[in-house]
Amino acid sequence: MALRPVQVNIKAVDAAAVGRFWAEALGWCAYRPGVTAYVGPAGGLVWPDPVVLGIDVVPVPEPKSATKNRVHLDLATTSAAHQAEVVARAKAAGATPVDVGQGDVPWTVLADPEGNEFCVLEPREVYRDTGPIAAVVVDCADPRAMARFWGEATDWTPHEVADDLSSLRSAEGAGPFLEFLRTPGAKTVPDHVHLGLLPSPGDDRAAEVDRLRALGATDLDLGQGDVPWTCLSDPEGHEFCVLARS
Template sequence: MALRPVQVNVKAVDGAAVGRFWAEALGWSAYSPGVTTYVGPAGGLVWPDPVELGIDVVPVPEPRTATKNRLHLDLATTSVSHQAELVARLKTLGATPADVGQGDVPWTVLADPEGNEFCVLEPREVYRDTGPIAAVVVDCVDPRAMARFWGAAIDWTVHEVTDGQAVLRSREGTGPYLEFLRTLDVKTVPDRVHLDLLPYPGDDKAAEVARLRALGATDLDLGQGDVPWTCLSDPEGHEFCVLAPS
């Protein structure tokens, strides 16, 4: 048994507007099959996408706090000129410069229209084949512990584990990376951005949730009520959801 990450869940006051931003930012399309706005590759709604991690923007009444998100996206570029062009285009779409204490670095830190931070990376060979999203990056205290939990929780391959970071990617070697970076920050507010996981067809969701609890996940009550998905936290308190197979 195993689970696969299928989308990055983003909470927003104006979900449709934030969805449109990310669709334009990534060169993808925004789909509104229900209350949420799903952003995925152009050409028609395919869910779950076999390669990319989509973005599901969920409307909520509460505005974002000033606290930095513990999960953000890194966007890939192919050249220095592409990086500059992308940053300029994102600003015209409503992105704003963000200071998270990064100092003088070769990447550019921006925030989407509701303040969710993301990075536009300088060209890096490791991300040459990821698609527009190079990596989903998670702040953590102990990358080795995160590698143990997430390496067992999902069916992605662990590529690197050090005291400073842990790196995972799909078994097929496609799509973005999942990276856990060591920081001194600890969680103080509910996550505004999190991962959604999905069982494979034929697998039992309840059994998967029980397996995650045995690995160290804990139940999470966000006021979600009676819903078909299950909200959990990993051993460091990062929120995530296990979706019901469609």
């Protein structure tokens, strides 16, 4: 029994526009199978993609609050010139620079057109083969505890476990990392960014949800109503969804 991270969900008032932004920023394509905008590699919609985490932009009526998201994306680059190119492309698509207290750092902090923060990293060897998304970064109080929960919750394996930063990655060593960064403060408002997990073929979604509850996940009511997925929170309150296989 295992759950696989398959997509990053981003809430947006204008899902189509935010989907177009992320497609341009990542060099991918925006697909619209329904009311959401799914962003993934060019060549046709593949879901779930065997390697990448796609972005599913979900329409919501409320805009993001001024509070910084506790989950954000880091984008990978291969050279200083490539970093400058990605930053310029993102700004041209509608990104704006933001100050989250980062100080003088070699990466660039931006926000998408609806204020969701992300970083364009300087070249780092560890992200040389991740694709355009280097990592999904989760602010938390206890990176070790988060790595334990998510390592048991999913089929991803620990890459690094320490007091200040822990990370997981697909057991195949492909695609982005899931990173837990020790960050001051506590989660106070719902995020506009969260992960979607999918059961393995043949696994029962209800049984997987029960397993997550036993690990420390709690049920979450965001007003989603009767939907074919289950909304939960991890032990530090980060929202995520267990999706249904189509």
